[in-house]
Amino acid sequence: MTTDTKTQKKLRPATTLVHGGGTRSQYGETSEAMFLTQGFVYSSAEAAEARFNGEDPGFVYSRYANPTTAMFEDRIKALEGAEAARATASGMAAVNLALMASVRAGDHVVAAKALFGSCRYICEILLPRFGVESTLVDGTDIEQWKAAVKPNTKALFLESPTNPTLEIIDIAAVAEIAKSVGARLIVDNVFATPMYQSPLELGADVVVYSATKHIDGQGRCLGGVVLSDQEWITDEVMPFVKHTGPHMSPFNAWVLLKGLETLPLRVAQQTSSASKIADFLAEQSKVSRLIYPGRDDHPQAEVAKRQMRGGSTMVAFEIGDGKDAAFRFLNALEIIKLSNNLGDAKTLITHPATTTHQSMTEEARAELDISGGMLRLSVGLEDPLDLLEDIEQALTVI
Ligand SMILES: Cc1ncc(COP(=O)(O)O)c(C=O)c1O
Incomplete structure (x- = not known):
């Protein structure tokens, strides 16, 4: 060797x-x-x-x-x-x-x-x-x-x-x-x-x-x-x-x-799409809260700028009045898949309160601000316009 x-x-x-x-x-x-x-x-x-x-x-x-x-x-x-x-x-x-x-x-x-x-x-x-x-x-x-x-x-x-x-x-x-x-x-x-x-x-x-x-x-x-x-x-x-x-x-x-060979290309593309989706969600009246580390309105934006070189491929947001609205939104999505995984070429969305964080007590979830309306989106490699259109049509049902 x-x-x-x-x-x-x-x-x-x-x-x-x-x-x-x-x-x-x-x-x-x-x-x-x-x-x-x-x-x-x-x-x-x-x-x-x-x-x-x-x-x-x-x-x-x-x-x-x-x-x-x-x-x-x-x-x-x-x-x-x-x-x-x-x-x-x-x-x-x-x-x-x-x-x-x-x-x-x-x-x-x-x-x-x-x-x-x-x-x-x-x-x-x-x-x-x-x-x-x-x-x-x-x-x-x-x-x-x-x-x-x-x-x-x-x-x-x-x-x-x-x-x-x-x-x-x-x-x-x-x-x-x-x-x-x-x-x-x-x-x-x-x-x-x-x-x-x-x-x-x-x-x-x-x-x-x-x-x-x-x-x-x-x-x-x-x-x-x-x-x-x-x-x-x-x-x-x-x-x-x-x-x-x-x-x-x-x-x-x-x-x-x-x-690893394709990691930089994938992460850059996924981050670029995530940032477009975050900006779009921030403008939607049905989205009550939007968290994206690449935006100036992130609660720790100053720390993010100091220690991160990009906004990440992940977006978190809260929909309407809780779990029912979040579920209606999830069930209306066509391209974006429901999955607890992340970082994938496929855009994946999860409802943390009922999946990844289900085993926590309600108090522990409340302490972490994981509400019934919160969704976590892992943005993939699809054309961002298809993802935006999918989100836009799913928002109409809630
Ligand atoms: C932040 C974080 N750490 C660790 C893990 C565990 O990784 P794995 O599923 O490969 O065991 C996950 C996801 O599953 C994660 O999201």
């Missing part, structure tokens, strides 16, 4: 996503090879011994590492500017890995309340079962983060923009607080994508992705990735991966590796 590094030049993101981390076999293939293998054979007993004791850095077993998965890790690592990356079977495996590798029994975690449901489950329910206390705060209120940290706080965790209300949390400010107590700041960067937000540059210690979303972008494979410094990945993340088995399959790694 050879690494494709003829040039020592620092490559721009779009070039990195086409060539970064690429290795070629003896056949010199153009497209990266898919190594669907569980294990590896050794030329001698001595070679096997050297592989196992680390003298020879080659592959041992695909639960530890695999050549195709390594190409995916190297490519996204180069884009993110991280020292090391570990790919996982799903976004949730990545979040769980990042948190588990950060804490021990007796430690404390602070997380924003506005988290994807399963992330909140890990913080609120799972970690306390293993003796890790957690405190949930309003992530947009920096004073609450300051008040919540303690000497035994080992991890701070947030996503920004949040799901589904697209709140923006000041990553640099939370990173300062994490540093002040020697804790690790973990940022779930799914909604912003690596194209629009670089948490490590803002002071975060760990970035996690559900690669299932924009990185695949075509609704095929689950995947996730944890990116951070080499020492932590080697000392804490790798042993967890090796012994508990959340590694990404090489098949999924191949699909996601190819997804």
